[in-house]
Amino acid sequence: MTAKNHLGGLKFKAQFDLWGNSLPRSELDWVVKLRHESMAKFLQFGLPGPKVEAWKYTNLGQLNSGNYELITSADNVVNEMGLLENLKGSKVIFTDGFYNKASSTIESQNGVKLLSLNDYLKDFPEAAQKILNKNDDDSSLQSLNTALMTGGYVLFVDKNTTLTAPIQILHNTTTSSENKSIATKCFIDVQENSFAQIVEIFIGADEQNYWRHHVTEAIVSENAVLEIYQIQEEGKKAIHTADTHVDVGQRANFKHYSLNLGGKISRTEIKPTLKGLQANVDLRGAFLGRNGNAHDVFTHMKHLCPEGTSDQIYRGVLDKGGKSSFQGKVYVAKDAQLTNADQSNKNLILDRNAEANSKPELLIYADDVKCSHGATVGELDADALYYLKSRGLDQNAATALLVEAFVSEVYEEIKLEPLRSKYLELALNWLSKEHKK
Amino acid sequence: MLEIKNLHVEVGGQKILKGLNLNINDGEVHAIMGPNGAGKSTLSYAICGKPGYEITEGSVTFKGKNFLELEASERAGEGVFLGFQYPVEIPGVSNINFLRAAINSVRKYRNEGELAAGDFLKLIRSKAAELEMDPEMLKRAVNVGFSGGEKKRNEMVQMSMLDPIFAVLDETDSGLDIDALRIVADGINRMRCPEKSILVITHYQRLLDYVVPDFVHVLANGKIVKSGDKSLAIRLEKEGYAGLGIEENVA
Numbered sequence: 001m002t003a004k005n006h007l008g009g010l011k012f013k014a015q016f017d018l019w020g021n022s023l024p025r026s027e028l029d030w031v032v033k034l035r036h037e038s039m040a041k042f043l044q045f046g047l048p049g050p051k052v053e054a055w056k057y058t059n060l061g062q063l064n065s066g067n068y069e070l071i072t073s074a075d076n077v078v079n080e081m082g083l084l085e086n087l088k089g090s091k092v093i094f095t096d097g098f099y100n101k102a103s104s105t106i107e108s109q110n111g112v113k114l115l116s117l118n119d120y121l122k123d124f125p126e127a128a129q130k131i132l133n134k135n136d137d138d139s140s141l142q143s144l145n146t147a148l149m150t151g152g153y154v155l156f157v158d159k160n161t162t163l164t165a166p167i168q169i170l171h172n173t174t175t176s177s178e179n180k181s182i183a184t185k186c187f188i189d190v191q192e193n194s195f196a197q198i199v200e201i202f203i204g205a206d207e208q209n210y211w212r213h214h215v216t217e218a219i220v221s222e223n224a225v226l227e228i229y230q231i232q233e234e235g236k237k238a239i240h241t242a243d244t245h246v247d248v249g250q251r252a253n254f255k256h257y258s259l260n261l262g263g264k265i266s267r268t269e270i271k272p273t274l275k276g277l278q279a280n281v282d283l284r285g286a287f288l289g290r291n292g293n294a295h296d297v298f299t300h301m302k303h304l305c306p307e308g309t310s311d312q313i314y315r316g317v318l319d320k321g322g323k324s325s326f327q328g329k330v331y332v333a334k335d336a337q338l339t340n341a342d343q344s345n346k347n348l349i350l351d352r353n354a355e356a357n358s359k360p361e362l363l364i365y366a367d368d369v370k371c372s373h374g375a376t377v378g379e380l381d382a383d384a385l386y387y388l389k390s391r392g393l394d395q396n397a398a399t400a401l402l403v404e405a406f407v408s409e410v411y412e413e414i415k416l417e418p419l420r421s422k423y424l425e426l427a428l429n430w431l432s433k434e435h436k437k
Numbered sequence: 438m439l440e441i442k443n444l445h446v447e448v449g450g451q452k453i454l455k456g457l458n459l460n461i462n463d464g465e466v467h468a469i470m471g472p473n474g475a476g477k478s479t480l481s482y483a484i485c486g487k488p489g490y491e492i493t494e495g496s497v498t499f500k501g502k503n504f505l506e507l508e509a510s511e512r513a514g515e516g517v518f519l520g521f522q523y524p525v526e527i528p529g530v531s532n533i534n535f536l537r538a539a540i541n542s543v544r545k546y547r548n549e550g551e552l553a554a555g556d557f558l559k560l561i562r563s564k565a566a567e568l569e570m571d572p573e574m575l576k577r578a579v580n581v582g583f584s585g586g587e588k589k590r591n592e593m594v595q596m597s598m599l600d601p602i603f604a605v606l607d608e609t610d611s612g613l614d615i616d617a618l619r620i621v622a623d624g625i626n627r628m629r630c631p632e633k634s635i636l637v638i639t640h641y642q643r644l645l646d647y648v649v650p651d652f653v654h655v656l657a658n659g660k661i662v663k664s665g666d667k668s669l670a671i672r673l674e675k676e677g678y679a680g681l682g683i684e685e686n687v688a
């Protein structure tokens with residue numbers, strides 16, 4: 001039954017049989033039906049194994065063999081761990097994958113609808129069925145996510161509306177997350193000429209072993225802008241998979257920033273489809289790994305229309321025991337003439353016992369396009385290091401300054417000042433943690 | 438201040454310095470001249486602890502301390518400054534952040550507290566002005582896209598910020614236009630005092646007209662082969678190394 005090179009994933013089926021009916025909104029028949037259909041779809045394929053090309057650097061064997069239990073409810077106690085201060089705007093908090101109403105604050109604005117997924121399923125069943133059903137899953141993990149979803153959010157931004165402040169989404173955990181799979185899902189729809197920014201933080205404790213699986217489906221309509229800023233600081237033992245699928249319309253603009261720091265395994269998938277003339281996508285991210293962190297960034301940029309532009313900049317810093325991979329796939333359809341697609345992935349290796357993989361893949365069917373890609377793996381520049389030391393900086397301070405410069409390139413265009421400095425602060429903290437060892 | 442005895446240095450398996458002796462007392466300015474490839478920069482790196490410069494024999498003592506035991510950063514902390522022949526470009530690190538990190542590192546080494554932000558800015562502005570450097574350049578990445586002369590001037594700004602007690606200036610005069618040479622020479626002369634010493638490495642007599650040395654040495658084939666006062670530099674300029682009976686490097 002399992003597809004070639006996939007793992008069975010039967011333990012999730014067993015868990016679903018036991019607890020599926022206790023998942024949120026089981027009182028709604030259509031939700032229960034959708035969950036069952038999605039579980040069946042998942043089982044047709046199973047979990048992608050390491051022999052599947054796109055997963056060759058990320059081994060989900062642990063998900064298949066481990067007995068990850070479902071989590072069916074959570075305490076609605078205040079838990080703001082990980083929330084960014086000095087950012088105005090709505091704050092939506094998910095604790096162990098459930099909407100934490102007690103900790104959240106939703107500011108209302110004309111033309112903006114922001115609500116928890118479970119409220120949406122109940123209060124707008126028709127619209128909800130529409131988006132969930134049209135959801136043509138492109139991976140078995142996405143089907144599993146639909147089968148097991150515990151919560152999430154829905155954001156609608158009407159035409160000609162500019163969000164007055166970024167929306168902060170925080171995903172944190174409690175000790176109840178031990179040995180659990182946490183599936184969250186969200187939908188974002190930014191209508192014509194509108195503007196939205198989302199800051200999304202994933203955080204967990206080092207003690208707990210959990211799998212967080214987060215799926216984002218987004219639409220950015222004509223002339224609209226959507227910016228997503230992710231920070232991933234999961235616990236040491238966690239598996240983190242975050243998939244973002246986004247349709248980008250005519251002259252629309254999608255930006256995705258990420259920083260991956262935590263987790264035993266992290267996988268960030270971003271799949272933008274440029275569906276309108278002159279659509280623009282910028283992807284930026286850094287991943288910092290050591291001591292058993294394995295970070296994997298997988299992007300699939302689909303240029304379907306003419307004159308689209310996409311630009312990807314990813315930087316990896318790998319220290320002792322850290323591992324990473326960047327796979328950047330760019331597809332340019334026959335009709336997508338005058339596409340401009342760039343991609344750059346540079347990796348810095350701080351220790352011999354570290355690994356960085358980089359694999360660009362270009363599939364270009366139009367003849368008049370400009371596409372570039374560059375990938376490097378290297379060590380710190382010895383001359384620069386010595387120059388700094390000759391001015392009094394010790395090994396740690398010199399390394400920190402050079403790594404900061406290497407990483408800061410990713411975030412330098414961010415206009416939200418508290419966020420840009422947060423990214424840099426986290427990167428620097430990561431470095432100084434190393435020095436304490 | 439600095440005592441170098443029988444120094445042997447190998448780089449990439451090549452013997453470059455072969456028993457060099459040099460003594461520099463407090464308050465003295467020494468100049469080293471010598472043919473290309475003689476080992477002048479090698480000497481400066483050996484004094485300042487560059488990895489890859491293997492000391493196979495001899496000693497370097499600074500203010501009574503065995504300098505060879507110290508890391509490059511510790512040598513800077515002790516008050517030694519190296520003006521690079523080829524200053525390094527560091528993309529992504531602004532000059533001003535670099536200088537702040539440098540100054541605070543050195544202060545930390547000396548158990549002094551960090552310089553307050555305002556004091557730091559005041560200091561850097563005055564030093565940049567002294568060396569007639571456009572303050573805009575402080576915001577730019579270290580040496581990235583700087584012209585040859587701008588890089589050398591930047592070295593001097595760093596030197597005056599760090600206020601060393603001993604400076605090795607490796608061809609700091611190369612690549613400077615006539616006005617810049619004067620500005621840099623003034624910068625070097627400002628450092629001169631009974632407690633501080635300077636070693637300038639140069640190919641040209643011209644710098645020595647402005648920065649008058651107490652001693653001039655000729656380094657060839659890995660050793661000091663001739664020493665004298667400032668008149669030695671003048672003779673060299675006129676007669677060349679061959680005229681003084683000094684062989685060009687035989688590699």
Ligand SMILES: Nc1ncnc2c1ncn2[C@@H]1O[C@H](COP(=O)(O)OP(=O)(O)OP(=O)(O)O)[C@@H](O)[C@H]1O
Pocket residue numbers: 448449450451453471472473474475476477478479480522
């Ligand atoms: N990594 C290396 N491997 C082998 N030889 C090296 C290495 N680095 C330097 N050398 C050699 O060491 C010798 C001395 O070099 P050094 O830079 O000290 O000369 P210099 O006297 O400063 O010359 P210049 O006047 O041209 O600046 C040169 O012959 C150079 O080629």
Ligand SMILES: [Mg+2]
Pocket residue numbers: 477478479522607
């Ligand atoms: Mg030299």
